[in-house]
Amino acid sequence: MSKRKLTQLQALEAESIHIIREVVGTFRNPVMLYSIGKDSSVMLHLARKAFYPAPLPFPLLHVDTGYKFPEMYEFRDWFAKEIGAELIVHRNEKAIAQGMNPQEYGVARCCGALKTQALLDALEEGGYDAAFGGARRDEERSRAKERVFSIRDEFGQWDPKNQRPELWNIYNGQIHEGESVRVFPLSNWTEMDIWLYIRQENIPIVPLYYAKERWVIERGSMLIPFYEGMEDQLREGEKPTKVMCRFRTLGCIPCTGAVRSSATTLDEIVAEAAAARRSERETRLIDHGSNTMEDKKKEGYF
Amino acid sequence: MTEIDWKLSQDIQLLRLVTVGSVDDGKSTLIGRLLVDTKGAFEDQLLSVRRKRGPAKESEIDLAMLTDGLAAEREQGITIDVAYRYFATPKRKFIMADCPGHEQYTRNMVTGASTANAAIILVDARNGVMPQTKRHSHILSLLQIPHLIVAINKMDLVDYSEEVFKGIRDELGAFCAKQGVHDLITIPISALKGDMVTVRGDNMNWYDGPTLLEVLESLEVTDHIDEKPFRFPVQLVNRPQTPDLPDYRGYMGQIVSGTIRPGEEVIALPSMQRSTVREIVTYDGNLEEAFAPQSITLTLNDEIDISRGDMIVKPDQMPKKEREFSANVCWIGDEPLSVRKKYWIKQTSNLGKVMVSGIEFKTDIHTLDRVSTSELAMNEIGRVSFKLQKPMFFDSYAENRATGSFILIDTFSYNTVGAGMIV
Structure with a gap:
């Protein structure tokens, strides 16, 4: 390989930084959606690189369902402070006060209220015309179809059959009043790239990604995390057990499964990702109902 | 090197690929085949494809269902928009854009092709060269995609006939030569059965060239930019x-x-x-x-x-500075391009205003003849001259893809309506 050649991770990094800067150059009021997960962590790291030595020129927005893992809240607050980022937390307080939960109302309704509606409200309240999301095209087959600049109408909805052509790396950021754009700087990254990059750059991640003995409920092939106060959710014959496990992706406690693992270091996690035969989203309940990712995206989910 | 070792290797390079061709030539099936054979598809993704078609045997996996990600696509059995898929081999990582074949979705094909280092043009061995095959190969030649590979697919349905293969290879080879593309690589394959995709199979011993994957792994990616x-x-x-x-x-x-x-x-x-x-x-x-x-x-x-x-x-390497220029344009807007119309033009990070000052010709994609016209309709390709509100700095597309390319944006709908390559 000649001296002036970028490795594929360097090429992806340069592409993502170009996208992030283009958004700041084009839009009036951008915001970065921050979910605390590994992809968000990489996206945020790229944004810090893009504007170095200046601080981030936009705030982070965490759409909080109230069902995230305690370790995630702790990490979020610590990390935002550590890097001096402005963090906005938005919750659908009305639905949370009414006791919205996936067990009684179903996963689709719960996600609809606590994630999609909350996100749309937060974007509208903030008057944001562009929102960065850490979604990758390799995650799910409808995401594989999405543009880097994905236009949403004034209802925040996606029209997958009528996307703007996107040529070369020239992004069309012209939008009408009320429309907005979701931007995906990690479009071309794979799960493997994310882990390799986290290792290469030494990016801090939530400790839940590392294996340790955790209380879980074994339900079918799923390992459901068990926290105090969840006793009423046990089904007949179930009891919490301690299992050496970790999380490949992070979401809400009731809807995110763990996987058996002994990977306690970044090197071991990367090796495990390389050997994986099943996709990371397998452990996410939200992908498996009749309400597909495409349906959710059309309604405004990111 | 074990599979895990090469996946962890950081030195591999990226090849951006695009698959094009007419409807039902098997583009999505080919990508599905590459994903399955290189283990680029996960087990649960394969299972979900099988689940939707009821109980099925391993051999009956509908490979196209892996990439047709939209409900409307699976319902209609066609590809509407580009799907990007990723797979890696010990030699390199591939980003593969699976493009729609229908003429009405040509704009999505141009989207997928614009960033590619190499293109696979699929041809159904039973149908031979179709109008869309020609349109797509013409667009690829204008985009100056460095490597064009012709994969003559569904060879299993023509009894793996060498005669059929040669007939199509020569016809498409002659068509591409007319637009200055001379180094086509042509491979007979069956995406469904797997012949000559990642393994040779036993059905085409008359073919002694490389398999498709061997070609993809060995293409030169250095662009010397x-x-x-x-x-x-x-x-x-x-x-x-x-x-x-x-x-x-x-x-x-x-x-x-x-x-x-x-x-x-x-x-x-x-x-x-x-x-x-x-x-x-x-x-x-x-x-x-x-x-x-x-x-x-x-x-x-x-x-x-x-x-x-x-x-x-740098002062000794100045680009052109002009208020007028002409360009090859793929028109992808619903309303035709016509003389004196004004658009926004975006070239690199620069947004400006431009007016169409003339249409030199449009290209008849069947014969490649230059035809005079007063407008370019959706999916037509032609040579257009423009006048800018302010001077722009550019190179020809042949010299520099980044400073020689631009998009045209409709000032009312704000849609991207044209893809331009400066001559």
Whole structure:
């Protein structure tokens, strides 16, 4: 390989930084959606690189369902402070006060209220015309179809059959009043790239990604995390057990499964990702109902 | 090297691929085959494809269902928009854009093809060269995709006939030669059965060339953009104005071609003011040299007039500066392009206004003849001359893909309606 050649991770990094800067150059009021997960962590790291030595020129927005893992809240607050980022937390307080939960109302309704509606409200309240999301095209087959600049109408909805052509790396950021754009700087990254990059750059991640003995409920092939106060959710014959496990992706406690693992270091996690035969989203309940990712995206989910 | 070892290797390079061709030539099936054979598809993704079609045997996996990600596509059994899929082998990582074959979705095909280093043109062995095969190969030749591979598919349905293969190879070869593309690689395959995709199979012993995957792994990806003139379109001016950086002023962008070093003389366009590079700033430390396609920040030794949309170049390597130019245009808008219409033009990070001053010709995609016309309708391709409101800095597309390409944006709908390549 000649001296002036970028490795594929360097090429992806340069592409993502170009996208992030283009958004700041084009839009009036951008915001970065921050979910605390590994992809968000990489996206945020790229944004810090893009504007170095200046601080981030936009705030982070965490759409909080109230069902995230305690370790995630702790990490979020610590990390935002550590890097001096402005963090906005938005919750659908009305639905949370009414006791919205996936067990009684179903996963689709719960996600609809606590994630999609909350996100749309937060974007509208903030008057944001562009929102960065850490979604990758390799995650799910409808995401594989999405543009880097994905236009949403004034209802925040996606029209997958009528996307703007996107040529070369020239992004069309012209939008009408009320429309907005979701931007995906990690479009071309794979799960493997994310882990390799986290290792290469030494990016801090939530400790839940590392294996340790955790209380879980074994339900079918799923390992459901068990926290105090969840006793009423046990089904007949179930009891919490301690299992050496970790999380490949992070979401809400009731809807995110763990996987058996002994990977306690970044090197071991990367090796495990390389050997994986099943996709990371397998452990996410939200992908498996009749309400597909495409349906959710059309309604405004990111 | 074990599978895990090569997946962990950081030195591999990226090849951006696109698959094109007519409807039902098997593009999605081919990608499905490559994903399955290179283990680029996960077990649960394969299962979900099987589940939807009821109980099925391994051999009955509907490979196209892996990439047709939209409900409307699965319902209609066609590909509407580009799907991007990723797979890796020990030799390199591939980003593969699976493009729709229908004429009405040509705009999505252009989207998928514009970033590709190599293209696979699929042809159904039973149907031979179709109008869309010609349209797509013409678009690929205008986009100057460095490598074109013809995969003659569904060979199992023509009894793996060498005669059929040669007939199509020669016809498409002659068509491409007419547009100056001479080094086509042609391979007979069966995406469904797997012959000549990643393994040779036993059905085409008369073919002694490489399999499709062997070709993909061995294509030259070096584009030598670092050896071209230095072009640095400015995306943003970084002025933190923080207590510790009160006077810092950095120009942020991605080098689209060439190299730069501290101390080198540069010239800012359009102000024509000169300065020298002070530092090449990155989060990981200042660089002694930066090259395309790195994203960097430049600081200069003089305060000169530079803002977003401007370009920093070297004084002895100036691009063209014109108010008029002509370009090959793929028209992808619902309403036709016609003379005197005005559009927004976006070239690199620069947004401006442009007027169509004339249409030199449109190309008949069957014969490649140049036909005179007063407008370009959706999916038509032609040579258009433009007049700019303000002068633009550019190179020809043949010299520089980044500074020679642009998009046209409708000033009412705000849609992207044209893809242009400056001649």
